[in-house]
Amino acid sequence: MKTLDKTNEKHIENILNKYKEHEDVINKAIDFIYQKHENQTRKSGEPYVSHPIAVASILSSIGMDYYSVVAGLLHDVVEDTDTTVDEIKREFGEQVASLVDGLTKIDKYKFSSKEQAKAENYRKMLFAMSKDVRVIVIKLADRLHNMRTLDYMPRHKQLEIAKETIDIYAPIAHRLGIWSIKKELEDLYLKYTHPEEYEKIKAFIQNISKESEVYLKKYFIPKIVEAINGFFKDKKPNYTIQYRQKHIYSIYQKIRRKNLKLEDLQDILGIRIIVEDVAECYTILGIVHSIFRPIPGSFDDYISLPKPNMYQSLHTAVEGPKKRVVEVQIRTYEMHERAEKGIAAHWAYKENSSTKDNSIFAWLRDVVNSIKTKNADELIEAVKEELFEDEVFVFTPKDDVIVLPKGATVLDFAYYIHTDIGNHCQRAIVNNKIVPLSYTLQSGDRVEIITNPSQSPKIEWLKIVTTKKAKTRIRLFLKAKEKELAVEEGQKTLLKLSEKLSVSFEDMVKKLTSHFDLNEQELFANVGFGKIPINRVIKLFSKEKEQKHIKDEGKEGSLKLENVSNVLFSVAKCCMPIPGDPVMGVISKNAGIVIHHEKCPNLQYAIRNIPQKVVKIDWKNQDKLYTTRVRVLASDRPGILSEVSSAFAKSNINIIEASTKTNNLNIANMDFKIQVKTIKDLNKSFDEIKSIKGVETVKRVFG
Known part of the structure; x- marks a missing residue:
């Protein structure tokens, strides 16, 4: 026989009073959890059933359907007892079973890491809520009660759960418009992560609440009432005026964002005027602005442009008596119900009705479909972006409203519409004016994208876009x-x-695909990227056939080049090596093997960063001219340049370019670009130049 404490008894009484027509099913569920959770306790020492009963009570308080309330009662039985989903289905029906299954963690499965398990649990929850949004509403109620009872958890668990709450659950509550849960989750997060700030702000609110109420009652509200009654005269509307107070977390955010002290806050005062219809909202707004000076830039019309969570209201701030700023919200009774309870205020789920989600929640499916990572932190970041609170509302040419995170550009808009639109976006027209792709969108902008089939993403676009979807699509392309x-x-x-190599191309490809265990496309890509160096290919075929122009000399990793004029090889223009120099080759996409001098800075960079593309080269002299650079330092005097030039000529070296500069110490810096046949000729010219009077050094220039 179950025994109920006063708290549980009160919760159950309230639930049964609200769902009288389903009293039998709810009582059956209560008996079921008392049996299943028998002898189980929470960290606080309370019977475990106190938790699911509290969750069901929260769901009842925001007006969820009875299926959700029953699922709230049963949400832990599959995870924490021997109950199966099939048993739930037999006892309470398919809808309840489906909800409980969506809420059940998947820790019973084995994962390669705790992070993967965590990510998969998030993913399962998101997937379940994309099919039936009631899953996440129940999960929010579950999280809210867990946050209310977080005192009994170790400190490290408090911080872990609180962070997860602010990262995932509070933003979801915001997106679903369930203000009452969002507000409490945020305040509880602050209580456990920043307890000193929480208590300080809480005390501040308590201290000023009474004084604020007195001010509003005595100086502000009477003027509003008098003006409204005077305007409508005998046809007084049905309206209500409420005090509105910012919650603790919102105040904490504001003082941090604006670097304020609590005493500096001027908009802590607020009222809410609730009326019957939309027309009265705008009429009341005009009345308020006629008796109090509006604060510039403080007006927001969320009635004509609702938020994605369906929130609607008029927001304004005015200067009241004694020059105190008062925030005013104006909305209908229906809007107020929706603002407090979100999706639950106009719940579409009734017995025997369709369980298809409203199209406004299509974004849930986009979240699930776009998340591929197995890393929990990356998954959280992806979800947070989809649940952004700072938004801009823009229009398509057909007047459809598109919601994007604040800071989004027209290129983000293009990718939001469709990947192909983004990939081929050439320019954008905003409010009938051509704007650059980097233009930052503002609420109310009307955006048209002009595409061009020949346009394609560029790496610079990654610096323009801000949304994860756009960045991902550009990177993939x-x-x-x-x-x-x-x-x-x-x-x-x-x-x-x-x-x-005088080898059939088809035979070469066949042998290489077999040797490296790759298909043709993978083989070509690996060669193109330099992951399969050319010298490996040459060595492979040199075992079968003597090569005519390129042959393996048996040196490990070394190639002997007998015909540099071949298109497979080129000489680096940065260091201009010549045969006889110590050289190495770098595999290039466009130039085959590029020969560099060992002292070349570019070669040193390649050795450090792409060593797999660097090969040893044995480069023999050819009967042709090679270009290289030489620098001569000498004491400046008349005729010195002529003498150095003659020294080059004596060694059969042509001068292509020459430049000279003399510094304050009378040292001439002479740079030459020359053509030489052999390293022997170059060394001979160096000896000639060194013998010239006043010459201090002669050297090659690399890079």
Whole structure:
């Protein structure tokens, strides 16, 4: 026989009074949880059933349907007892079973890490709520009661649960418009994470509440009432005026954001005027502005432009008597009910009715479909972006309202509409004016995107967009494009190499795909990216056939180049090496192997950052001219440049360019770009130059 304490008894009484037509089912569920949770207790020492009963009571208080209330009572039985979802379905029906299943964690499965399990639990919850939004409403009630009883948890768990609450659950409550739960979750988060600030603000509110109430009653509200009654005369509307007070967390955010002290807050006072219809809202607004001076920039019309969570109201701030700022909200009774209870205020779920979600919650499915990560932190960030509270409302050319996070650009807008629109976005027209793609959207903007099939994403676009969706789509395109280019480059490289090795291209591809266990596209991409160095390919085929132009000399990782004029090889323009220099090759997408001098800074960078693309080279002299750079430092005097030039000529070296500068110490810095056949000729010229009177140094210039 179950025994009820006064708190549980009161909760159950309130629930049964509200759902009298379903009293039998609710009583059955209560008996069920007392049986299933028998001998289980919470951290506080209370019987465990106090928790599901409290959750059901919260759901009842915001007007959820009885299926949700029953699921709230049963939400832990599958996870914490031997109860199965099938048993719930037999006893309480398919709807309740589906809700309980969506609420049940998946910790019973094995995951590679705690982070993966955490991410999967979030994902399951989001997926369930995208099918039936009641799942998350029940979860919010569950989280609210857990936050109310967080005192009994260890400090590290308090912080962990509080952070999860502010990151995930409070924003979801906001997005669903359940203000009462959102406000309490945020305040409880602050209580456990910043207890000193919480108590300080709480005390401040308590101290000024009485004084504020006196001010509003004595100086402000009477003027409002007099003006309204005077305007309507005999046809007085049915209206209510309430005091409105900011909650603790919102005050904490404001003083931090604006670097204020509590005493500096001027808009702590507020009233709410609730009327019958929309027309009266605007009439009352005009009356308020006629008797009190409006504060510039403080007016927001959320009636004509509702928030995504369906919140509607007029917001304004005015200077009241004694120059005190008072915030005023004006809304209808229906809007007020919706503002406090969100989705539950106009619940569509009734017995035997469809359980299809309203289209306004299509964003839930977008969240689920866009989240692929197994990292819990990344998943949270993705969800937080989808649940943004700072929003802008813009219009399409067809007057559809699009909601984006504050700071979004027209390029974000394009990707929001469709990936193809974003990828081919060439320009944008906002309010009939052409704007750059980096234009930051403002609420009320009307946006038209002009596309061009030849346009495609650029890496610079990642600096323009702010939303995760746009960034992800751009990165995916760039990655695919990079691979496409690598495939093309890799195919060209192997085709040229097959010609030089006198090997059939088809045979080469067949052998390489088999050797590296790759398909053709993967092979070409790996060669294009330099993941399969050319010297590995050459060594592989050198075992089968003597090469005509490129052959393996048996040196580990070393290539002997016998014909540099071949398109597969080129000489680096940065360091201009010549045969006989100590050199290495760097595999390039467009130039095959690029030969660098070992002292070249660019080669040193490649060795540090892309060592897989660096190969050893054995480069023999060819009967041709090579270009390189030389610097000569000498004491300046008439004829010195002519003598150095003659020294080059004696060694059969052509001068292509020459420049000279003399510093304050009378040292001439002479730079030459020359053409030379052999390293022997170059060394001979150096000896000649060093013998010239006044020459201090002669050296090569690399990079």
